[in-house]
Amino acid sequence: MMNDTCLLADRYSEPLLQSLWDHLRKRQVLFQSPLLATCVAFCVHFLFCVPYLVLDLLGSRFQWIYNYRIGGRAYESCHIRRWLDCLGRIFFKYLTGILPSIALFQSLREPSLPEKAPSCFIALTDIILCLLLFDTFFYMWHVLMHWVPWLFQQVHCTHHQNYETFALAAQDASIAELVSLQILALGSAALVQCHPLSEALFHLLNTYLAVEDHCGYDLPWGPIHLLPCFSGAQYHQAHHQRYKGNYAPYFRHWDWIFGTELTQTAT
Ligand SMILES: [Zn+2]
Ligand SMILES: [Zn+2]
Numbered sequence: 001m002m003n004d005t006c007l008l009a010d011r012y013s014e015p016l017l018q019s020l021w022d023h024l025r026k027r028q029v030l031f032q033s034p035l036l037a038t039c040v041a042f043c044v045h046f047l048f049c050v051p052y053l054v055l056d057l058l059g060s061r062f063q064w065i066y067n068y069r070i071g072g073r074a075y076e077s078c079h080i081r082r083w084l085d086c087l088g089r090i091f092f093k094y095l096t097g098i099l100p101s102i103a104l105f106q107s108l109r110e111p112s113l114p115e116k117a118p119s120c121f122i123a124l125t126d127i128i129l130c131l132l133l134f135d136t137f138f139y140m141w142h143v144l145m146h147w148v149p150w151l152f153q154q155v156h157c158t159h160h161q162n163y164e165t166f167a168l169a170a171q172d173a174s175i176a177e178l179v180s181l182q183i184l185a186l187g188s189a190a191l192v193q194c195h196p197l198s199e200a201l202f203h204l205l206n207t208y209l210a211v212e213d214h215c216g217y218d219l220p221w222g223p224i225h226l227l228p229c230f231s232g233a234q235y236h237q238a239h240h241q242r243y244k245g246n247y248a249p250y251f252r253h254w255d256w257i258f259g260t261e262l263t264q265t266a267t
Pocket of ligand 2: 142146156160239243
């Protein structure tokens, strides 16, 4: 009885994230197989895009959906053909660019899988620090890509082919840009020295926020309505339409500090 009580006490003293971490540790292959990691990254990105695909498909039938579309009726929903073309392009780039780069990164670093999961507080702190660092690196890299004509032509202009953004456009970029952003994300997590579970959650959130930035909808539950420090879809669409300003992906402070914030967002 005494033993049972102790076991029960131990169970409840474990961090909340422990069972999730135990589950992931049993599937170590996820951290070791480049093919599996690439498939997971591709599928997660697509799954985050699916709700916006549904909105685009229903847009012509249910006109009220246009109320949430940035630019309203002026920018009609993205056609299914554009979605499929873009999905094909991204799939090809994952196969030829992301898969080899994940294989290279995995060969360069030994996965460390500690037994203990982080506490919720530690995980949250890790994720916020990673997001802030990634936002800073992205801002600097993005400004550089716009300032140096060669970099814009060779690396970034593919991403700007989408004048009106839609969810999949988040990863509709050149292989060089996709890999460079992957390096920035991995570098941010390495600098923070966060727990592998925090890092996995950061990559998940990073993918979601990139989709949210490009979705083309201003929905009431968008991050910008939850926290005003977030930039949001309207903010990033203005960048796509003016080819300058609003360089930061998620937060507004760097654009505000360096005077690169667009004062009037495009409609
Ligand atoms: Zn973009
Ligand atoms: Zn740009």
